[in-house]
Amino acid sequence: MKITVTVNGVERSGDVEPRTLLVHFLRDELDLTGTNIGCDTSSCGACTIHVEGQSAKSCTMLAAQADGLELTTIEGLANGDILHPMQRCFQENHGLQCGYCTPGMVMAAISLLDENPNPSETDVRIGLEGNLCRCTGYHNIVKSVLACAAESNGASK
Amino acid sequence: MIPAAFEYVRADSVDAALSALTEYGDEAKLLAGGHSLLPLMKLRLAAPSVLVDVGRLDDLRYINDAGDYIAIGALTRHRDLETSSLLASAAPLLAHAAGHVGDPQVRHRGTIGGSLAHADPASDLPAVALAMGATIVATGPNGTREIAASEFYTGFLESALAPDELLTEIRIPKLDTQGWSFQKFNRRAQDWAIVGVATVRANGSTGVGLVNMGSTPLLASAVMDAVKSGANAADAAALANEGTEAQSDINASSEYREHLARVLVRRSLEESGLS
Ligand SMILES: Cc1cc2nc3c(=O)[nH]c(=O)nc-3n(C[C@H](O)[C@H](O)[C@H](O)COP(=O)(O)OP(=O)(O)OC[C@H]3O[C@@H](n4cnc5c(N)ncnc54)[C@H](O)[C@@H]3O)c2cc1C
Ligand code: FES
Ligand code: FES
Numbered sequence: 001m002k003i004t005v006t007v008n009g010v011e012r013s014g015d016v017e018p019r020t021l022l023v024h025f026l027r028d029e030l031d032l033t034g035t036n037i038g039c040d041t042s043s044c045g046a047c048t049i050h051v052e053g054q055s056a057k058s059c060t061m062l063a064a065q066a067d068g069l070e071l072t073t074i075e076g077l078a079n080g081d082i083l084h085p086m087q088r089c090f091q092e093n094h095g096l097q098c099g100y101c102t103p104g105m106v107m108a109a110i111s112l113l114d115e116n117p118n119p120s121e122t123d124v125r126i127g128l129e130g131n132l133c134r135c136t137g138y139h140n141i142v143k144s145v146l147a148c149a150a151e152s153n154g155a156s157k
Numbered sequence: 158m159i160p161a162a163f164e165y166v167r168a169d170s171v172d173a174a175l176s177a178l179t180e181y182g183d184e185a186k187l188l189a190g191g192h193s194l195l196p197l198m199k200l201r202l203a204a205p206s207v208l209v210d211v212g213r214l215d216d217l218r219y220i221n222d223a224g225d226y227i228a229i230g231a232l233t234r235h236r237d238l239e240t241s242s243l244l245a246s247a248a249p250l251l252a253h254a255a256g257h258v259g260d261p262q263v264r265h266r267g268t269i270g271g272s273l274a275h276a277d278p279a280s281d282l283p284a285v286a287l288a289m290g291a292t293i294v295a296t297g298p299n300g301t302r303e304i305a306a307s308e309f310y311t312g313f314l315e316s317a318l319a320p321d322e323l324l325t326e327i328r329i330p331k332l333d334t335q336g337w338s339f340q341k342f343n344r345r346a347q348d349w350a351i352v353g354v355a356t357v358r359a360n361g362s363t364g365v366g367l368v369n370m371g372s373t374p375l376l377a378s379a380v381m382d383a384v385k386s387g388a389n390a391a392d393a394a395a396l397a398n399e400g401t402e403a404q405s406d407i408n409a410s411s412e413y414r415e416h417l418a419r420v421l422v423r424r425s426l427e428e429s430g431l432s
Contacts, residue, residue: 001165017162018162018163018164018165018208019159019160019161019162019163019198020159021159021199024159040158040199040200041196041200042192042195042196042263043347045260045262048262051265051266054236054265055261055262055265056262056265056266057262057263057266059199060191060192060195060196060262060263060266061191061195061266062165062188062191062195062208064165064167064210065188065191065210065212067167108261108262111261111265112261115261125346126346127261129260129261129346129347130259130260130261130262130263130347131260
């Protein structure tokens with residue numbers, strides 16, 4: 001079946017089998033390989049993207065379900081060489097080790113701050129419960145998200 | 158992991174969904190948020206040959222004050238429930254429990270209709286629907302019927318819905334809530350409950366729903382009767398396992414689940430204000 005999605009602001013079409021998972025469509029058809037696959041059980045969040053502005057696990061959606069919708073992947077965040085503030089905060093706070101979970105963490109974290117711009121440390125830990133880091137670098141991930149929240153709150157004051 | 162092949166039909170109205178169900182019969186499965194069905198299909202534990210996608214039926218995505226009850230459209234997502242100011246005041250137990258389903262990504266996609274229809278004893282919202290005395294509205298080729306939540310669960314992953322029916326609305330009675338509590342015991346934040354308890358005390362009676370204490374979502378009827386006859390929280394909670402058949406699995410033995418049920422029912426009754 002033919003589907004059309006808007007990914008990172010660009011309209012993209014493809015011919016997919018109904019059973020094609022959205023993450024496979026992004027990676028294999030659109031060559032957007034920043035979105036990772038870390039599990040078979042919808043648990044790890046490595047595949048997190050934004051669907052209509054909200055975090056979602058692209059391994060637990062059919063490409064067909066995304067037809068006509070607006071998607072953002074990790075590739076859509078930076079503006080040329082200028083990183084998105086959340087990406088920069090991860091970099092500055094050593095919020096990544098091997099980096100495998102990072103695209104999903106960053107996408108989940110942006111969605112978290114959209115919903116709660118001023119989170120406590122506990123809010124961040126609970127808000128990232130859908131994302132696992134096998135390097136277990138949670139401490140600096142949480143620090144990165146809090147830094148990004150503080151920065152944008154500072155900027156808006 | 159990729160699901161077995163199937164045919165995909167997107168319904169753009171309730172009528173279109175119903176005619177697809179009639180046309181494809183037993184072969185077809187409805188797809189709402191997909192957050193229970195797709196994980197099963199990826200593991201090939203389910204392999205329907207037709208999926209009827211009702212995920213775009215925005216007409217069924219609402220939370221309204223309908224006078225005597227709160228009407229919730231089946232396609233309303235967990236995140237909508239969690240953030241609804243109407244539910245926060247009229248059905249705080251439901252709003253709170255919805256905020257504890259899975260993780261944020263799951264709550265952005267999963268729906269209340271899918272949660273109730275899937276009839277998983279490990280799901281949170283069926284226990285809440287039971288405790289609150291909700292009514293489930295099913296729409297089929299011959300119109301609409303109401304099913305009490307207490308009559309809805311008939312077996313493991315089985316409900317009173319007919320194969321050609323769509324769950325369209327959930328009605329939550331407007332209760333004069335005196336107290337409520339949701340206890341969910343799990344080991345990892347995003348996990349399903351090993352055991353969960355939903356309690357609401359309102360209009361002079363107490364509803365207690367149990368998560369993961371048998372093959373279906375359950376009401377703790379013995380506990381509810383005991384509270385009605387004046388038992389205190391500890392004495393009532395001692396009856397938490399009556400009528401349950403807790404399973405043993407990788408997370409817990411049945412004995413451990415029974416112990417948890419007694420402890421969590423007591424906490425839940427106490428938190429709802431029963432001494
Ligand atoms: C990682 C993860 C963690 C989770 N953790 C929890 C948890 O802690 N607690 C919890 O309660 N749930 C949990 N869930 C499940 C989640 O709540 C699902 O969203 C929900 O159970 C099913 O809703 P859905 O809309 O996704 O349904 P779907 O998966 O689309 O459908 C589920 C079933 O219901 C049927 N169905 C759906 N809608 C209707 C309808 N309107 N009428 C008739 N039949 C219908 C479908 O045919 C299917 O058989 C988790 C899911 C994931 C992936
Ligand atoms: S790949 Fe693990 S949740 Fe999607
Ligand atoms: S940085 Fe390695 S998995 Fe998180």
